Amino acid sequence: MLLNQTPRASLRIAFASTQQVRHASLMRRPKRPYTFTQLVTLSDGSTFVQRTTSPQPVYRSTKDVRNNPLWNPSSQKLLNVEEDEAGRLKRFRGRFGRGWDAEAAAGAEEVRDGEEALTPEESEESLLDLISNYGNEADAQGEAAGKKEEVKSSGKGKGGQK
DSSP: OOSSOOTHHHHHHHHHHTOOOOOOOOOOOOOOOOOEEEEEEOTTSOEEEEEESOOOSEEEOSSOTTSOTTTOTTOHHHHTOOOOSSSHHHHHHHHHOSTTSHHHHHHHHSOOTTOOOOOHHHHHHHHHHHHHHHHHHHHHHTSSSOOOOOOOOOSSSSSOOO
Protein backbone atom coordinates (compact mmCIF):
# COMPACT_ATOMS: atom_id res chain seq x y z
CA MET A 1 0.00 0.00 0.00
CA LEU A 2 1.36 3.35 -0.95
CA LEU A 3 1.23 6.45 1.16
CA ASN A 4 -1.23 8.09 -1.22
CA GLN A 5 -3.66 5.18 -1.07
CA THR A 6 -5.86 5.00 1.98
CA PRO A 7 -8.61 2.53 2.80
CA ARG A 8 -11.28 5.23 2.57
CA ALA A 9 -13.26 3.64 -0.25
CA SER A 10 -13.74 0.41 1.64
CA LEU A 11 -14.82 2.30 4.76
CA ARG A 12 -17.42 4.24 2.78
CA ILE A 13 -18.97 1.01 1.56
CA ALA A 14 -19.09 -0.40 5.08
CA PHE A 15 -20.75 2.74 6.47
CA ALA A 16 -23.26 2.93 3.63
CA SER A 17 -24.54 -0.58 4.32
CA THR A 18 -25.00 -0.01 8.07
CA GLN A 19 -26.76 3.32 7.80
CA GLN A 20 -30.02 3.52 9.74
CA VAL A 21 -33.23 3.64 7.70
CA ARG A 22 -36.50 4.93 9.14
CA HIS A 23 -39.75 4.24 7.39
CA ALA A 24 -42.96 6.06 8.18
CA SER A 25 -44.85 4.47 11.06
CA LEU A 26 -48.31 3.12 10.34
CA MET A 27 -51.13 5.26 11.73
CA ARG A 28 -54.47 3.54 11.69
CA ARG A 29 -57.60 5.53 10.92
CA PRO A 30 -59.96 5.95 13.86
CA LYS A 31 -62.87 3.54 13.86
CA ARG A 32 -66.13 5.39 13.53
CA PRO A 33 -69.17 3.33 14.47
CA TYR A 34 -72.21 3.19 12.26
CA THR A 35 -74.93 5.66 13.25
CA PHE A 36 -78.61 4.87 12.93
CA THR A 37 -81.48 7.28 12.39
CA GLN A 38 -83.70 7.38 15.47
CA LEU A 39 -87.09 9.01 16.02
CA VAL A 40 -87.31 10.47 19.55
CA THR A 41 -90.79 11.02 21.00
CA LEU A 42 -90.96 13.36 24.00
CA SER A 43 -93.50 13.12 26.82
CA ASP A 44 -95.76 15.81 25.30
CA GLY A 45 -95.94 13.99 21.94
CA SER A 46 -93.49 16.11 19.97
CA THR A 47 -90.91 14.22 17.92
CA PHE A 48 -87.56 14.81 16.30
CA VAL A 49 -85.03 12.72 14.35
CA GLN A 50 -81.43 12.24 15.40
CA ARG A 51 -78.44 10.10 14.45
CA THR A 52 -77.23 7.74 17.17
CA THR A 53 -75.29 4.51 17.65
CA SER A 54 -78.36 2.88 19.21
CA PRO A 55 -80.11 0.55 16.75
CA GLN A 56 -83.52 1.24 18.33
CA PRO A 57 -85.61 2.98 15.63
CA VAL A 58 -88.07 4.77 17.98
CA TYR A 59 -87.24 6.08 21.46
CA ARG A 60 -90.09 7.22 23.74
CA SER A 61 -88.92 9.49 26.54
CA THR A 62 -90.86 9.42 29.82
CA LYS A 63 -88.80 12.12 31.51
CA ASP A 64 -87.47 15.05 29.53
CA VAL A 65 -87.09 18.83 29.67
CA ARG A 66 -90.85 19.36 29.37
CA ASN A 67 -91.92 17.42 32.49
CA ASN A 68 -88.91 17.76 34.79
CA PRO A 69 -89.02 20.32 37.64
CA LEU A 70 -85.28 20.93 37.36
CA TRP A 71 -85.73 22.24 33.82
CA ASN A 72 -89.00 24.07 34.58
CA PRO A 73 -88.77 25.34 38.17
CA SER A 74 -91.53 27.92 37.67
CA SER A 75 -94.11 25.39 36.45
CA GLN A 76 -96.81 24.97 39.14
CA LYS A 77 -98.10 21.67 37.81
CA LEU A 78 -94.66 20.06 38.23
CA LEU A 79 -93.93 21.24 41.75
CA ASN A 80 -96.15 18.82 43.68
CA VAL A 81 -95.84 15.84 41.37
CA GLU A 82 -94.36 12.73 42.95
CA GLU A 83 -93.97 10.03 40.36
CA ASP A 84 -93.37 6.71 42.04
CA GLU A 85 -92.70 4.66 38.93
CA ALA A 86 -90.78 1.84 40.60
CA GLY A 87 -92.51 1.98 44.01
CA ARG A 88 -89.36 3.22 45.71
CA LEU A 89 -91.11 6.03 47.61
CA LYS A 90 -93.72 3.60 48.91
CA ARG A 91 -91.04 1.21 50.18
CA PHE A 92 -89.09 4.07 51.78
CA ARG A 93 -92.19 5.34 53.58
CA GLY A 94 -92.97 1.80 54.70
CA ARG A 95 -89.57 1.48 56.33
CA PHE A 96 -88.99 4.98 57.67
CA GLY A 97 -92.39 6.69 57.80
CA ARG A 98 -93.41 10.02 56.36
CA GLY A 99 -91.12 12.16 58.55
CA TRP A 100 -88.77 12.79 55.64
CA ASP A 101 -91.44 14.17 53.31
CA ALA A 102 -91.32 17.82 52.27
CA GLU A 103 -94.92 18.48 53.39
CA ALA A 104 -94.24 16.98 56.81
CA ALA A 105 -91.21 19.22 57.26
CA ALA A 106 -93.25 22.29 56.34
CA GLY A 107 -96.07 21.24 58.70
CA ALA A 108 -93.67 20.56 61.55
CA GLU A 109 -92.36 24.11 61.37
CA GLU A 110 -95.76 25.55 62.19
CA VAL A 111 -96.02 26.48 65.84
CA ARG A 112 -98.68 24.65 67.84
CA ASP A 113 -100.87 26.45 70.40
CA GLY A 114 -98.99 27.16 73.62
CA GLU A 115 -95.58 26.07 72.26
CA GLU A 116 -92.66 28.25 71.31
CA ALA A 117 -90.85 27.90 68.00
CA LEU A 118 -87.34 26.43 68.18
CA THR A 119 -84.49 28.32 66.62
CA PRO A 120 -82.25 26.35 64.24
CA GLU A 121 -79.51 26.27 66.90
CA GLU A 122 -81.88 24.77 69.47
CA SER A 123 -83.11 22.14 67.05
CA GLU A 124 -79.50 21.17 66.25
CA GLU A 125 -78.73 20.95 69.97
CA SER A 126 -81.69 18.66 70.52
CA LEU A 127 -80.40 16.37 67.76
CA LEU A 128 -76.93 16.38 69.29
CA ASP A 129 -78.43 15.56 72.70
CA LEU A 130 -80.31 12.66 71.16
CA ILE A 131 -77.15 11.30 69.55
CA SER A 132 -75.01 11.72 72.66
CA ASN A 133 -77.64 10.13 74.92
CA TYR A 134 -77.84 7.06 72.68
CA GLY A 135 -74.39 5.87 73.76
CA ASN A 136 -75.10 6.63 77.42
CA GLU A 137 -78.24 4.47 77.36
CA ALA A 138 -76.23 1.56 75.97
CA ASP A 139 -73.64 2.04 78.73
CA ALA A 140 -76.35 1.97 81.38
CA GLN A 141 -77.69 -1.32 80.03
CA GLY A 142 -74.20 -2.80 79.89
CA GLU A 143 -74.32 -3.48 76.17
CA ALA A 144 -71.66 -1.00 75.10
CA ALA A 145 -68.93 -2.21 77.46
CA GLY A 146 -67.09 -5.03 75.77
CA LYS A 147 -65.26 -7.80 77.55
CA LYS A 148 -61.55 -8.00 76.99
CA GLU A 149 -60.25 -11.51 76.55
CA GLU A 150 -57.00 -12.46 78.16
CA VAL A 151 -54.16 -12.85 75.70
CA LYS A 152 -52.66 -16.31 76.04
CA SER A 153 -48.99 -16.69 75.33
CA SER A 154 -48.10 -19.54 73.02
CA GLY A 155 -44.63 -19.75 74.53
CA LYS A 156 -42.90 -19.27 71.19
CA GLY A 157 -41.48 -15.84 71.80
CA LYS A 158 -42.95 -12.40 71.40
CA GLY A 159 -46.53 -11.84 70.45
CA GLY A 160 -49.78 -13.24 71.66
CA GLN A 161 -52.05 -16.06 70.63
CA LYS A 162 -52.25 -16.69 66.91
